[in-house]
Amino acid sequence: MKLTVLGCYAATPRTFTNPTSQVLEINNEVLLIDCGEGTQVELRRNKVKFGKIKHIFISHLHGDHFYGLIGLISTFMLLNRKTELHIYGPKGIKEIITLQLKFSNSWTGYPLYFHELSSHEPEVILTTRKVTVETIPLKHRIYCNGYLFREQPKPRKLLMEEVEKYDIDVAYYKGIKKGKDAVLADGNVIPNEKLTADPDPPKSYAFCSDTAYHPGMVDQLHKVTALYHEATFLEEHAYLAAPTGHSTAREAAAIAREASVEHLVLGHFSTRYETILPFKAEAEKIFSPVQLADDGKSFNF
Amino acid sequence: MKLTVLGCYAATPRTFTNPTSQVLEINNEVLLIDCGEGTQVELRRNKVKFGKIKHIFISHLHGDHFYGLIGLISTFMLLNRKTELHIYGPKGIKEIITLQLKFSNSWTGYPLYFHELSSHEPEVILTTRKVTVETIPLKHRIYCNGYLFREQPKPRKLLMEEVEKYDIDVAYYKGIKKGKDAVLADGNVIPNEKLTADPDPPKSYAFCSDTAYHPGMVDQLHKVTALYHEATFLEEHAYLAAPTGHSTAREAAAIAREASVEHLVLGHFSTRYETILPFKAEAEKIFSPVQLADDGKSFNF
Structure with a gap:
């Protein structure tokens, strides 16, 4: 299982940081998670083959998590894609995308399916021979889901x-x-x-961004192989975290510990910090191992 | 009068080329023309102060000309902008932008005005003490305007x-x-x-992208200081230009010659070409001087 972080910084794209997007390769499926502005360029930079992406999961409708989606959909069209594409995301995403396609008079030449989400309970939204994907309801300023990806059980x-x-x-x-x-x-x-x-146990990956500290998700995350949990702030700015629907590194680590996950990856760092190293130090007081996401960085689990 | 080209390549953004966007500094006004995906990052890279931009002109609703607009509007909001922002563009642009703001539950804290265009005749859309701006109806696959920027006459x-x-x-x-x-x-x-x-004659800049060869605009462009005209193709691919609503370098030069403009700048190059130098050579057979736009390049007129 390989995670490639295309972008992991909060708020606005800058010359040296990208908004959220990541590619998960799991049991030979290539899945795109979130799609901030510039994601299509980062996919090229990281040499991810466009044609392999058949499912895109959008956590919520804040711009730093989906403003790159319309451009990617359009580029697929210009590149003459024929294979189907499935978009999972909050209710509203279909209207946003199709409105723009309508005004540009550019309908996709490939089948484009929207799977709009509105439940506040976890639900299985995709089952293939290789993986299952379920939502992780998060606690943010607007409707927001994390996603839990699990390999299908393997043969003996x-x-x-x-x-x-x-x-x-x-x-x-x-x-x-x-x-x-x-x-x-x-x-x-x-x-x-x-x-x-016995076969190798199925691997699993949980993407949890954006969210305030939310112990309600601990049971669902029990013993996942890797948890990506947002850590927008350090504890010194905890007073900003709760009102904005974000977490601190310490809170992310607390979730990882309670859920007994194998690996914790932190991301969605506020761009106020000159270095992200303190996030690791803060989280490691509570949980280990902790790794820091960064744009262009890959993890093998 | 200074033109900074943030992006001048057709179709999809790539790691080394940007879609259309440019900044015109004219008589101390800073105007943004088109806003392809990634424009906000290119503004930062070129050190254009966000606060100075009060007017944004969108030619048409193909993605490579406006997919960066929603991100820029959102970033202005995150940066706590207070000054008003005016968007000029085809009918539909207001619905596209406000729909996204609605779903993100993020209304701007600054006054945002839309000036939607639908006329097929040239019209003056902005008059300040410093400049006037009028539309240049273009000939493209969808409704599309160029823009003609003129300094106000100067005092003696x-x-x-x-x-x-x-x-x-x-x-x-x-x-x-x-x-x-x-x-x-x-x-x-x-x-x-x-x-x-006598004062210096007012300078003028015409932005014409995207458009098929369209001699109907020659009168309006008469003797402008600088004409940016799209040249998506070289003459060897002329058979692609007309059906896609684009021009060749030769056609752009013919417009410049007929309109007796002072300077011609070519842009909106198809990414099929390994080098853009032949565009200059082709245009110079018909008109001089010709300059080639390129991402990050500035021109003083």
Whole structure:
């Protein structure tokens, strides 16, 4: 599972910081999460193939999380895309995008589907053979969802030495990987546990931005492989966090600890800070390991 | 009069080319023309003070000319702008912008005025003490205007040696600069032409993008100081120009010649070309002087 951060700074794009967008490669799916202004350029800079993106997840309708979406949709059109594209985001996103396509008289030549969200409870919004995606209702100034991405459970691992010892035909492998016992030509039954080992546990990634400190999501995040949690402020500016619907690094770490996640990645830093290093120090007092997102930085989990 | 090109390439923003946007400084007014995605970052890169921009002119509602507008408007808001902002552009632009502000629940704290255009005849849309701005109806796939910016006529130049010779009081200077004669204390009248010289002729700048070859605009462009005319294609791709509502370098030069403009600047180059130098060569066969726009390049006229 690989996370590429295209942008992870709050508010306005600047010459040296990008607003939120990231690419998650999980079980061979390529998923785009949020799409601030300039995302299409950052995708090019990070050599992400446009054609591989089939699903885009928008957390909320503040500009630093979606103003790049209309441009990306248009560019896909100019590049003659044919494969379908699915957009997940708050109610309103379809109207915003289609209004602009209407006035430019430029309808996409590819199927464009909107999946508008309005529930305040977690819901599964995508299930493919490779992943499931569910919403994580967040606590922000406007309706906002995080997203929880999980690999589908993997087949059991064949113990090839055992399988070959019993001379089992290849045709049975698929069933055995699903947990079936093997029935030999002589009628003998070899129990599955002799032929297979447990698969790697499915990996999972939770994207939580933007949100105030919100312990209500802890249960849903239980033991995820990696949690990206916004940390707009340091604790010294905690008085700004709650009223603006944002978190401090300490609060993000508290969520990570309560949810027993494996890795915590912090992002959505306010551009008021000259260096982001103190975010790591502050969070590590409570949880470990902590990593800091940064534009153009990749993480393998 | 100074023109700063923030972006001058057609279609999609890329890591090394920007879509259309430019800043015109004319008679101390700072005007923004078109606003493709990423314009706010290019404004910062070129150190244009955000607060000085009070008028933004959008040619048409194709994304490469206005997808950066909503982000710029939002950033002005985040930066706590108080001064008013005027947006000029095709009918529809107000709905597009306000819809997005509505869904983000972020109304601007500064007065935001929309001046929507729908006429197919030239019209004066702004008159200040410093400049007048009129539309130049263009010929494109969708409704599109160029803009003609003219300095207001300047006061006559005082010939200080003469003025001092007659010991004329400073209080009369303003009237004399407007063309009045001077009446001395002894009743003698000094005719204005003895005291003043003709002012510099007002400078003018015409922005014409996007447009197919459109000789109908030649009269309006007569003797402008500088004409920015799109040249999306070279003549070898003329077969693409007309159907897409674009021009070739040769066609742009033909307009410049017919209109007897002083300077021609070419831009809106298709990103299919590895170098833009042939645009200059092609245009110079017909008109001179020709200059090529480029991202980050400034011109003084």
